Amino acid sequence: MKFLDEYRDADKVKILIDQIHSLKLPPINIMEVCGSQTHTILKYNLEELLPSNINLIHGPGCPVCVTPIDMIDKAVLLAQMEDVIFTSYGDMLRIPGSKSSLMKAKASGCDVRMIYSPLDAVMLAKDNPHKKIIFFAIGFETTTPANAASVLTARKLNLTNFYMLSSQVLIPPAVKLLLDSELIKLNGLLAPGHVCTVTGTNWCSEISNEYKIPIAVTGFEPVDILEGIFLTAKQILINQYNTVNQYKRVVTKDGNLKAQETIYNVFEVCNRNWRGLGEIKNSGLRIRDDFRQFDAEKNFEINSVTSNEDQRCIAGEILQGLKKPNDCGLFGKDCTPIKPVGAPMVSSEGACAAYYNYRSVLKITENE
Amino acid sequence: MDCPKPETEFEKILLAHGSGGSLTGKLIRDIFIKSFNNDLLNKEHDGAVFNINGYKLAFTTDSFVVNPIFFPGGNIGELAVYGTVNDLSMCGAKPLFLSASFIIEEGFEILTLQQIAVSMKTAADRCNVQIITGDTKVVEKGKGDKIFINTSGIGIVSDEVDISPSNIKAGDKIILSGTIADHGIAVLSERENLVFQSQIKSDTAPLNELVEVMLNASKNIHVLRDPTRGGLAASLNEIASKSAAGILIHQEKIRIKKEVKAACEIFGLDPLYIANEGKLICFAAPEDADNLLNVMRDHPLGKDSEIIGEVINEYKGKVILKTSIGTKRILDLHTVEQLPRIC
Numbered sequence: 001m002k003f004l005d006e007y008r009d010a011d012k013v014k015i016l017i018d019q020i021h022s023l024k025l026p027p028i029n030i031m032e033v034c035g036s037q038t039h040t041i042l043k044y045n046l047e048e049l050l051p052s053n054i055n056l057i058h059g060p061g062c063p064v065c066v067t068p069i070d071m072i073d074k075a076v077l078l079a080q081m082e083d084v085i086f087t088s089y090g091d092m093l094r095i096p097g098s099k100s101s102l103m104k105a106k107a108s109g110c111d112v113r114m115i116y117s118p119l120d121a122v123m124l125a126k127d128n129p130h131k132k133i134i135f136f137a138i139g140f141e142t143t144t145p146a147n148a149a150s151v152l153t154a155r156k157l158n159l160t161n162f163y164m165l166s167s168q169v170l171i172p173p174a175v176k177l178l179l180d181s182e183l184i185k186l187n188g189l190l191a192p193g194h195v196c197t198v199t200g201t202n203w204c205s206e207i208s209n210e211y212k213i214p215i216a217v218t219g220f221e222p223v224d225i226l227e228g229i230f231l232t233a234k235q236i237l238i239n240q241y242n243t244v245n246q247y248k249r250v251v252t253k254d255g256n257l258k259a260q261e262t263i264y265n266v267f268e269v270c271n272r273n274w275r276g277l278g279e280i281k282n283s284g285l286r287i288r289d290d291f292r293q294f295d296a297e298k299n300f301e302i303n304s305v306t307s308n309e310d311q312r313c314i315a316g317e318i319l320q321g322l323k324k325p326n327d328c329g330l331f332g333k334d335c336t337p338i339k340p341v342g343a344p345m346v347s348s349e350g351a352c353a354a355y356y357n358y359r360s361v362l363k364i365t366e367n368e
Numbered sequence: 369m370d371c372p373k374p375e376t377e378f379e380k381i382l383l384a385h386g387s388g389g390s391l392t393g394k395l396i397r398d399i400f401i402k403s404f405n406n407d408l409l410n411k412e413h414d415g416a417v418f419n420i421n422g423y424k425l426a427f428t429t430d431s432f433v434v435n436p437i438f439f440p441g442g443n444i445g446e447l448a449v450y451g452t453v454n455d456l457s458m459c460g461a462k463p464l465f466l467s468a469s470f471i472i473e474e475g476f477e478i479l480t481l482q483q484i485a486v487s488m489k490t491a492a493d494r495c496n497v498q499i500i501t502g503d504t505k506v507v508e509k510g511k512g513d514k515i516f517i518n519t520s521g522i523g524i525v526s527d528e529v530d531i532s533p534s535n536i537k538a539g540d541k542i543i544l545s546g547t548i549a550d551h552g553i554a555v556l557s558e559r560e561n562l563v564f565q566s567q568i569k570s571d572t573a574p575l576n577e578l579v580e581v582m583l584n585a586s587k588n589i590h591v592l593r594d595p596t597r598g599g600l601a602a603s604l605n606e607i608a609s610k611s612a613a614g615i616l617i618h619q620e621k622i623r624i625k626k627e628v629k630a631a632c633e634i635f636g637l638d639p640l641y642i643a644n645e646g647k648l649i650c651f652a653a654p655e656d657a658d659n660l661l662n663v664m665r666d667h668p669l670g671k672d673s674e675i676i677g678e679v680i681n682e683y684k685g686k687v688i689l690k691t692s693i694g695t696k697r698i699l700d701l702h703t704v705e706q707l708p709r710i711c
Contacts, residue, residue, distance in 0.1 A: 001626065001629060001630060001633070004633065008692055008693065009693075010692060010693045010694055013693040013694075042697070043691075043697065044691050044693055044695055044697075045691065045695040045696060045697040046695070048695045048696070049693075049695060103382060104380070104382075107380040107381065107382050108380065116560070116635070222693055338384075338390060338391060338394075348636070356700075357698075357700050358697045358698060358700075359697070359698070
């Protein structure tokens with residue numbers, strides 16, 4: 001398949017691995033920001049091929065994982081309301097809230113539906129005029145254009161029964177928070193290719209300059225990741241700190257201007273709570289007042305929820321790259337994808353789930 | 369009589385309990401095996417094989433709840449016949465007789481029921497089996513979803529045939545009879561109204577004839593399994609855990625149709641976990657593997673057969689995937705429901 005097979009090619013992987021090994025690197029920390037990149041690293045077990053002095057740190061770029069627990073509790077509360085059809089992407093269904101999850105609400109008889117696109121929720125609203133359709137909008141800049149388009153479509157169709165629960169977040173403020181942290185020293189970053197498809201790469205260049213850190217805007221296949229690592233590591237070696245675009249087949253400097261316009265037509269920047277990271281200034285998107293009729297938080301009584309997070313879960317430290325999933329005492333025992341304690345064990349982009357699904361082979365090797 | 373309190377982590381059934389993945393296995397062990405507990409059931413095979421009056425028989429049952437009931441390449445009736453025929457075939461049995469039970473929702477079109485019955489008869493004729501008994505129940509509108517079908521089947525096993533995970537030995541070759549994920553993706557594409565350049569069709573097919581030629585060609589077939597719900601990954605994991613053997617699979621040997629692969633990319637699904645309805649995996653002694661492969665490739669339903677892996681001494685009870693780039697990782701059971709109601 002074009003644009004996929006050549007980026008999973010064993011020969012190309014070998015060439016890049018040789019190039020990376022030929023660099024005489026000191027021990028370095030490179031963070032892949034996006035959860036899909038973490039997933040590829042684990043799914044292809046790329047660390048088996050990399051020199052041991054490259055430490056890959058898994059970043060906060062899993063939209064499901066960073067959704068705060070009070071938003072899950074609000075979602076469950078909405079799903080339990082009369083005449084509501086609650087719609088969400090599949091992974092959100094299993095995220096544990098304080099007491100329940102959307103999946104458990106569904107099993108108890110609530111009408112919770114997994115959808116692939118927010119426009120499906122709009123169509124549900126059109127087809128079910130006597131029901132209230134609520135869409136759980138989560139995600140980074142990658143998913144927000146489609147969310148914005150769904151609100152615009154609902155307005156165009158004059159729908160009065162479509163609502164959105166917005167827990168959307170922006171990547172650049174979270175990356176800056178991690179770079180400001182004294183707890184971890186990052187030497188290079190793999191920026192998230194999907195986010196940059198929408199945002200462009202200017203924010204990466206600004207971060208490179210401000211923090212003197214090399215960044216490779218990177219795709220999601222094994223060849224992409226390894227090339228991103230090579231382009232970053234090469235710069236670390238000679239103290240360069242530029243942003244380079246590895247994912248040129250998709251990402252441009254200015255990004256998708258039409259998508260950006262659509263986002264800010266419907267949403268505005270706000271402070272937002274991140275699971276594990278706390279409130280980050282200007283890191284979220286909320287629905288503009290012009291569109292308040294679609295805002296679930298303004299149209300339903302849900303703001304009084306009180307939430308309790310399981311204190312044993314170290315998701316916060318994992319999302320900041322301070323710890324790896326197998327550093328957690330719950331990992332693989334009290335916390336598994338069947339019965340997750342924290343969100344990173346749920347999402348396919350979550351670091352804990354990726355470790356659980358793909359990494360146990362290493363433990364077996366160690367035992368033998 | 370007091371019911372024992374089940375030791376499960378959930379108070380209610382979730383869709384994932386029907387996924388064929390680890391929750392299904394847990395449910396079966398915690399509830400059904402504990403309650404029914406007997407030697408034949410405890411083997412947890414696709415069907416039970418037992419002796420009566422000197423005859424070795426195989427018996428199995430399967431229910432079909434696929435949505436939509438008509439999909440590219442098949443329908444629920446055909447699936448119900450082939451599914452049970454295939455489960456019998458995987459016991460090494462020659463399928464003989466089937467039962468068919470229908471749970472029908474009030475308001476269902478009689479004409480559609482007729483269509484389903486005709487296609488079941490055609491399917492049964494193709495497999496040389498007869499549907500000899502059945503049952504019909506109707507539930508109120510809204511209390512079922514169109515139609516659910518259960519089939520049970522009985523078959524006869526030759527004395528020299530002995531299919532069981534306990535026969536697996538290190539060095540055994542693993543043969544897969546063709547491309548994977550066709551069925552699950554065909555049903556999903558129909559459900560989601562997804563149109564591709566070329567239509568993806570279900571691989572729904574009876575495997576009894578293919579199994580017959582294989583059993584004639586080799587006396588050293590150790591395990592047969594049709595990787596339906598939960599896909600290739602689930603079947604391999606079941607075999608690994610029952611036999612305590614280590615299984616090494618070479619990713620580049622697994623064939624996936626181009627359009628199926630594309631659909632998997634779009635949906636974010638892993639084809640290794642997607643249902644098949646006309647494929648089998650065979651574990652056989654290494655000395656018979658090449659001959660079996662040739663025999664399988666000569667049959668229309670096995671023309672794309674490949675040796676995809678082998679049984680190894682390491683990683684006991686686990687399935688290891690050698691990725692397309694040469695690294696190794698575990699191929700585990702999925703814990704979540706990728707696609708409900710696929711068969």
